[in-house]
Amino acid sequence: MALTILILRLAVCILASPVFLLDFLGLWNWICKKWFPYFMRSFTVTYNEQMASKKRELFSNLQEFAGPSGKLSLLELGCGTGANFKFYPPGCRVTCIDPNPNFEKFLINSVAENRHLQFERFVVAAGENMHQVADGSMDVAVCTLVLCSVENPEQILREVCRVLRPGGAFYFMEHVAAEPSTWTSFWQQVLDPVWFLVFDGCNLTRESWKTLERAGFSKLKLQHIQAPLSLELVRPHICGYAVK
Structure with missing residues (x-):
């Protein structure tokens, strides 16, 4: 089985050799950063349609974590085009972080379509280093379809714990x-x-649940699901929340 995988992987890489050549020449990353937001704009529409019930269930108790003022301060990591905005409770104060500045114009459109939210700011930064966000300043942090592509998921979760109250x-x-x-x-x-x-750096074989289990949260509610998606490759999902 391992040999078959190796042979087929090599064949696929040969077919994709023009992309690997562009990457070798240092051009692919620039192309990808420009192209990826347009792809995500279309992809997230389909993903939200197919995953709407799962997202509503996941975010149904967000308001329980609001601070004493009753306002929920929420940080979204890898915010992309703002696909989660419509699932957040009214009055939620949203700060967004993404390393790709080309998402900003799509994010602004999502803000305009979701007037029930209070948009705070968009920070161009990687989740591994969110120094622009103060310690203990957030009630909730959110990431969806992000841990698959970050360079250091362990460091991401350390930063999440730092910024959460x-x-x-x-x-x-x-x-x-x-x-x-x-x-x-x-x-x-x-x-x-x-x-x-x-x-753009997405891993199909990442076992993100293991990273979450090792992160040291006081409570972890995690479930494995088969997402109702058209593409079989990305149907295996985890979802839930962890409490600092």
Whole structure:
């Protein structure tokens, strides 16, 4: 099985050789950063349609973590186009972080469409270093389809714990590696190198639940689900929340 995966992976990489050449020449990252927000704008519409009930369920108790004022301060990591905005409670104060500045114009459009929120600011930064956000200043942090593509998920979660107030919560919804010895796992392993390059650092085989279990939260509510998505490769998901 391992040899078959290796042979097929090599064949796929050969077919994708023009992309690897652009990456070798240092051009692909620039192209990807420009192209990816447009792809995500279309993708998140479809994803939200198929995952709407799961997102509503996930975010149904967000307001329980609001501070004494009753206002919920929320930080979204890897905010992208603002696909989660419509699921947040009215009056929520939202700060967004993303390392790609090209998302900002799409984010502004989402803010205009979601007047029930109080938008604070957009910070261009990687989640591994959110020094612009003060210690203990957030009630909730959120990331969806982000842990699959960050360079250092352990450092991301350390930063999340830093910016959350005591008793604050981290919400997540992520596609993850499929169960071993399944066809989904087989094709995830075959396609992972090309997928990683084409989709801006996204890993098909990342076991993000293990990182969350080691992060030291006082409470972790995590479930594995098969997401109702058209693409089999990304159906294995985890979702839930963790309390600092």
